[in-house]
Structure formats: C-alpha cells, structure tokens
Amino acid sequence: MKPGSGTTTDVVTDExxxxTDExxxxxxxxxxxxxxxxxxxxxxxxxxxxxxxxxDxxxxxxxPGGEETEAGPARRWPRxxxxxxAVVLLAAGGAFYVAGRQLRDTPATSNKALTDSAATTxxxxxxxxxxxxxxxxxxxxxxxxxxxxQQLLAGKALQQYAALFGQVEKQAADQKLTLTTHVxxxxxxxxxxxxxxxxxxxxxxxxxxxxxASTAAAQLSVTARxxxxxxxxxxxxxR
Amino acid sequence: xxxxxxTRNPLVAAAIVLTVAAAGAAGWGGVSRYQAAHDDSAAYxxxxxxxLAAGEQAVQNMNTLDHEQLAKGLDSWEDSTTGDLHQQxxxxxxGFVKQIQEAKTVSTAKVLSGAVTELDDxxxxxGVMVALRVxxxxxxxxxxxxxxRMLGQLTRTSxxxxxxxxxxxxxxxxxx
Numbered sequence: 001m002k003p004g005s006g007t008t009t010d011v012v013t014d015e016x017x018x019x020t021d022e023x024x025x026x027x028x029x030x031x032x033x034x035x036x037x038x039x040x041x042x043x044x045x046x047x048x049x050x051x052x053x054x055x056d057x058x059x060x061x062x063x064p065g066g067e068e069t070e071a072g073p074a075r076r077w078p079r080x081x082x083x084x085x086a087v088v089l090l091a092a093g094g095a096f097y098v099a100g101r102q103l104r105d106t107p108a109t110s111n112k113a114l115t116d117s118a119a120t121t122x123x124x125x126x127x128x129x130x131x132x133x134x135x136x137x138x139x140x141x142x143x144x145x146x147x148x149x150q151q152l153l154a155g156k157a158l159q160q161y162a163a164l165f166g167q168v169e170k171q172a173a174d175q176k177l178t179l180t181t182h183v184x185x186x187x188x189x190x191x192x193x194x195x196x197x198x199x200x201x202x203x204x205x206x207x208x209x210x211x212x213a214s215t216a217a218a219q220l221s222v223t224a225r226x227x228x229x230x231x232x233x234x235x236x237x238x239r
Numbered sequence: 240x241x242x243x244x245x246t247r248n249p250l251v252a253a254a255i256v257l258t259v260a261a262a263g264a265a266g267w268g269g270v271s272r273y274q275a276a277h278d279d280s281a282a283y284x285x286x287x288x289x290x291l292a293a294g295e296q297a298v299q300n301m302n303t304l305d306h307e308q309l310a311k312g313l314d315s316w317e318d319s320t321t322g323d324l325h326q327q328x329x330x331x332x333x334g335f336v337k338q339i340q341e342a343k344t345v346s347t348a349k350v351l352s353g354a355v356t357e358l359d360d361x362x363x364x365x366g367v368m369v370a371l372r373v374x375x376x377x378x379x380x381x382x383x384x385x386x387x388r389m390l391g392q393l394t395r396t397s398x399x400x401x402x403x404x405x406x407x408x409x410x411x412x413x414x415x
Contacts, residue, residue, distance in 0.1 A: 082254050085261070086254070089261035089264065092265040093264030096271060099272045099275070101275070103278070104275040108281070108288045109280070109281045111288075114283070114284075114355060115283050187356040198354070199352045215411035219388050221370075239351045
C-alpha cells in the first residue's frame with residue numbers, strides 16, 4: 001500500500017474501526033485465543049501506526065476508549081454472526097426462490113391446456129364452430145361460407161382458404177355439391193393466454209345431387225389466436 | 240463517543256437492514272418454494288403431460304408389429320395396456336400370432352400429434368386423441384401408408400398410465 005494515496009481513505013476506515021484495531025492488539029498481547037490471522041493483525045498494526053492521527057484520536061478519547069476496548073471482542077462476534085446470518089438468509093431465500101421457480105415454471109405449467117378448463121373449453125368450442133362453418137357449404141350458399149371465413153380465419157389460414165375456395169365455389173355450383181363438416185373431437189395440445197394449438201378430428205360428408213353421400217375423415221392441426229375475446233384460426237395443417 | 244457513534248451507527252443500521260432484508264428474502268423464498276410444491280395446477284399440468292407421453296407411446300406401440308419379432312411386439316402391446324383391453328390381447332394372442340405369421344406384415348407407426356381431451360387426476364383416468372401415420376408393409380406390393388386417428392382411454396396403474404380402451408375415431412357417425 002502506498003502511503004501517499006492510501007492515507008486519507010485509510011484514516012476514514014480506521015476511524016470507524018479504531019476500537020477493534022486497538023482490541024486486536026490488546027487481545028494479542030493478552031494471549032487471547034481465537035482471533036484469526038496473524039498476518040492480518042500485523043497489517044492492522046501497520047496501518048494503525050501509519051494513520052497515527054486517527055488511532056491517537058481514538059485512544060485520546062480516554063475512558064470511553066477503554067470501555068470500547070473491553071467490549072471489543074464480545075462485539076466482534078455478534079457482528080460476524082450477523083454477517084454470516086445475513087449471507088445465509090440471503091442465500092437460503094435465493095435458493096428457495098429458484099427451487100420454487102423451477103417447480104412452477106416448467107414446460108408443463110406454461111401450457112394451460114386442461115389446467116385452465118374454462119379457456120380450454122372456450123378455445124375448443126370456438127375452433128369447432130369455426131371449422132364447421134368454414135368447411136360447410138351448399139351450391140347456393142358459398143357466399144355465406146366465404147363471409148364467415150373472413151370473420152373466423154386470419155393470417156396464413158385465410159390466405160390458404162382463399163386460394164382453395166375459388167375451386168370450391170365452382171365445384172359446388174357445377175356439381176351441386178354440398179359439404180358438411182362435423183368436428184368429431186377437438187383436443188388442445190398447447191394453450192397460453194392468447195395462442196393455442198389444437199388437434200382436430202373431423203368428418204366431411206360430401207353430397208352430390210343424385211349420388212350417395214360419402215364421408216371422409218380428416219385430421220387437422222390448428223393454430224388459433226385470441227383476438228378481441230374470440231379465438232381466430234390463423235393456421236391449418238392437414239395431418 | 241459521539242463521533243464514534245456517528246460513524247458506527249450507519250454500519251449497524253445497514254447491518255440490521257441487510258439482515259432484516261435477508262430474513263425477508265429467505266421467508267419469501269421459502270413461501271414461494273412451498274407454494275410451488277403445493278401448486279395443484281402445476282401438479283395437474285405435469286400429470287397431463289405424463290399421461291399424453293404415455294398415451295402417445297402406447298398408441299404407437301399398439302400400431303407397431305413386425306412378424307419377425309412377434310413375441311417382442313405382442314409383449315409391448317400387453318405392456319402398454321391394462322384392464323379389459325389387456326385381457327383381450329392376452330386371450331387373443333395365439334390367434335393373432337397365427338394371422339400375422341401368415342400375412343407376414345410389418346407395421347410401423349409415427350405419432351403426428353396428440354392431445355389429452357379429458358383428465359381426472361384423482362380417478363386416474365384420461366382420454367387422449369392421437370393422429371398417427373401407419374405404414375404396413377406386406378411381402379408383396381408397395382407399403383401402404385395411411386393416416387389414422389385414434390381415441391384412447393388411459394388408466395393410471397402402479398406402473399404408469401396404460402391404455403384401457405383404444406379405437407379408431409368413428410367415421411360417419413356424426414348424425415347426433
């Protein structure tokens with residue numbers, strides 16, 4: 001330590017530690033056990049001497065200084081204990097908190113499917129209704145289907161649908177085709193506050209005028225987003 | 240004395256504040272940890288994911304069979320099931336072995352997607368729906384690939400979730 005730069009700051013710290021520094025010296029002289037680190041004590045002594053003014057001021061206080069010296073060793077332990085306690089408590093708090101987060105914030109808990117039964121029912125219901133409307137049409141009412149698609153679909157799903165619907169409209173008119181779609185089962189695979197993934201099984205019944213109806217099974221993966229309190233389908237993938 | 244107090248007090252005060260804050264942190268962390276451990280919805284979410292994983296695996300097992308490794312495949316069927324379904328498989332095993340040995344088919348399945356549709360944590364019952372792709376290879380001809388949609392009922396056993404019922408989602412049965 002260079003005396004030049006160190007002195008002023010040392011004086012300040014020494015002033016607060018005057019009592020304990022003095023205590024160390026006295027304790028060592030008295031052969032008191034349990035004060036750790038002779039090297040540290042030597043350094044304390046050095047700085048004590050170097051910052052003579054501060055040490056003298058403390059000693060010069062006379063009787064009170066003497067009292068401090070007596071109370072010193074007893075005072076150090078509570079301080080160390082308090083420090084250790086504070087560190088232990090902080091560490092414990094941190095450890096508990098982290099453990100709690102790990103228990104609570106798992107991939108399982110971030111998915112609210114079924115755990116939030118109201119939201120799960122709502123998204124399954126909205127998607128079921130939407131698919132039923134969007135994939136059902138008769139030769140005369142493709143316009144209604146188109147209009148509902150504009151409302152119930154968005155994003156990529158709407159683009160895909162628009163591309164498909166040109167052909168569908170023509171087919172429906174030419175072949176007098178009626179398509180009726182029923183959702184057999186809709187399950188929510190993943191749900192957050194505003195987005196959901198679902199697996200949907202549906203039956204599609206094709207009816208052509210003068211022919212027996214045929215039924216096709218379909219499996220879809222659907223992505224939906226909550227917009228203005230209503231689930232809108234943004235992506236549909238055939239499975 | 241006054242001066243010593245002036246310089247010492249902030250330290251003591253800081254130490255007290257730190258200790259109190261540390262105690263608060265420990266208490267809060269402890270409460271947070273306790274609540275997390277007793278968070279029913281977290282436990283329920285975990286059960287849901289366990290049931291889905293077990294259900295998807297069981298459905299895949301039930302759609303996988305190699306005529307050259309019949310014993311292994313049928314053991315895996317029996318391992319994946321419980322209750323009546325399990326009993327049916329055990330009872331029908333001999334006849335089935337004969338059938339597959341004659342047909343010499345190899346079936347493999349890949350789960351495309353699955354979802355838990357209902358879950359009763361207490362009763363240990365769950366419903367799953369699974370979309371899968373099944374490839375059946377016969378000695379002659381091209382492998383047949385078909386998409387399959389299955390509905391299964393799971394029952395919790397001491398050995399994990401097992402299928403107690405499994406079937407294709409019915410087609411054309413939607414009049415109701």
